[in-house]
Amino acid sequence: MTHATPETVFTYGSPQLKFGTGASAEIGYDLAGLGARRALVVTDPGISATGLPQRVGEQMKAYDVTAVVFDGVHVEPTDESMRAAVEFARANGPFDAIVAVGGGSSIDTAKAVNLLTTNDGDLMDYLNAPVGAGRAPSNPLLPLVAVPTTTGTGAESTTVCVLDVLSLKVKTGISHARLRPTLAVVDPDLMMTQPAGVTAAAGMDILCHALESYTARPYTSYARKEPSQRVPYCGANPISDMWSEKALSLLAGSFRQAVAHGEDTLARGDMAFAATFAGLGFGNAGVHIPHANAYPIAGRVRGFHPQGYPADEAMVPHGMAVSLTAPEAFRYTFDAAPERHLRAARLLAPGVEETGEERDLLPRVLADLMRDIGIPAGIGEVGYTTADIPDLVDGALKQQRLLATAPKEPSAEDLTGIFERSITLW
Template sequence: MSSFHPTHPETVFTYGAPGLKFGVGARHELSHDLAQFDAKRVLIVTDPGVAATGSPGEIADSLRAASIEAVVFDRSRVEPTDGSLIEAIEFARAEGPFDVIVAVGGGSSIDTAKAVNLLTTNEGELMDYVNAPVGKARAPRNQLLPLIAIPTTTGTGSESTTICVLDVVSQHVKTGISHARLRPTLAVVDPELTLTQPAGVTAASGLDILCHALESYTARPYESYERKQAADRVPYCGANPIADMWSEKALSLMASSFRRAVRDGDDLAARTEVAMAATFAGLGFGNAGVHIPHANAYPIAGQVRDFHPAGYDADHAMVPHGMAVSLTAPAAFGYTFRASPDRHVRAAELLAPGAERPDDAAQFLPQVLAEIMRDVGIPAGLGAVGFGTGDIDSLVEGTMKQQRLLATAPLDVTEGDVAMILDKSIELW
């Protein structure tokens, strides 16, 4: 029941994905993968926390043993800023040229690698490419280098997507760069790398998986848009049959494995299922798109004052991306229910098989989601991470800047709608 009635409905949807290598031990085949690109010199992008696990060093040593020169940049910032991306770009420009870029880490390292790839192959400054209205939304003119993404966390889906997310510090807003050429060439998903992921990181990242799947599944349908010319097509094309398939499977996997992976980080079977769910959700939302919870998450993360989450080895205040997304998700899905009641109910049933449907079906998915959040230790609302009703106006302003995401919402979204969702999210339970 979409509220959109195009005069000339869209008849085409698109699907893009990286090459994929999935499974325990997949990282050990990287030198073989790089040989496919005739790579002689590689930049490895990671962050201090992941570097401390030893995995990036082991990967670099294995490449050197295969006569591939490996240069390591290990200063990616968790939740990147424009400044941290510029630091990485300047390092790569000074140390280059490279044949291939390899990202080892969570979404922050992968997104940093995307920015490095973009700005070492194309002219201009970082803000030239950042989404409007924050930046100039310039499209890259030149092809990028091959990018191999090796995720060490399960959730962001950055290894599958065309998006690089960053905080623009001067504007107190989180935004992104979006272009099909940013999508990694190959995703190497090795669940063994996620065994070192702390419970708090597993919980926050897992909520990102759930919201990726839920938002793309409930997104505005592709056929509800006006028909586009080929040159005007964007990676986020709306809910479609192929993205739906990935999202449904991701939700089913998370229903059986997410709590186990948070409770027992050494459960490799659970870790593998969550890694599979993260991959599936990335393949879904990387084409259908996300909407209100993600749009809200950007100002929540960008305006944080003094919250320090458990499990994150960071010296700065932060609300991790997946946590920020989840905090308004129950209220957001309560709002979007009327656009597609059957989908919202189906999503709740996939996440909580056998759960009793409440009298008000619009509250089914919000209740299921809030119960999962509570079980895995997510804070009980915006109030628990330092926001109050007095912050709503500034958060609304930040959300409304995310028009690329709000355009994928299944209903028109006004400032009043966002304010209502944020107000309901101050205290979730």
């Protein structure tokens, strides 16, 4: 019997990073340095109403860069909304750079626009298998500058864009190294007006990015691959571990404060750092079960309306959806790496009282935090019952790219148990 040779190589990638108060005023300078003269600014109606994208566009003029603003991004993007953005770009182009101003929805939509205005084919050609064809882009993409206005997704650091496929009622994505932004411009001033509900939900996305990449299967557990076969998500590695640990430490001191006191500039700055650091971690190591479960939770929502988000449609925000099965997912994965689960809990809650079974520590720390910041107490509070679980499990099992990163390979029965125990978390 022959055994596969274990992997000995991991890859690490990141965008250029510009961080600090006032950084967004310098985007024109940065674009000019990239050789850009005509940029498409991608944003959503809510951010557009603040005037921020228009201001960024005006500031570009000083460097002879012309901006065209598309403000039709759908919060929690769909295949339909992304196709509309692509059509706008095709009709109003050509452009030689793209600037995303907003949360993960705007940044992910900009990634899709960038891909489909530089490469042929349809969105479905590039979506992860088995939902789509999993095709890789053949042509280089334009320079993409990502300017986050929420502290959460880490989309400014990553190689993925996420969307709902409406006809299938499933959330999936596109993953390729060429989707990673060229430059991330992180300006904490842009995040000061983020509502408490958005701060809480998006912050749970930061937290789960850090926890999932930290507990992902190690890169050495994979079979050795040829260079052309290596994917951006290569498993936990020493560099991603460093970013994840730092993100957890920042969240320990800032998360509750940023939700309760959004005017606290220090807490906001720490959350912005944590979002970027966690993105630099999971954008290379990968995420696993909580994110796989989140896709059907968000994609099959019926009547839940979260605070701080547009009131005209039902949604479970991505970060909230990720968090709702996280305590039970980490209880399940504990056996694969007990020391990592325990260290993560201690980083997130220094001085936590360690009573009871060790496997319960991280779930307890997570549940305490979620309760404190107003996250629903399980999938039951966003409208799901035990009757929905088979459908949710089926949706999660479609996320094989994510589940392959889990430190334990979950069966349908394992996922069923995680969802059942997540109906009510406390």
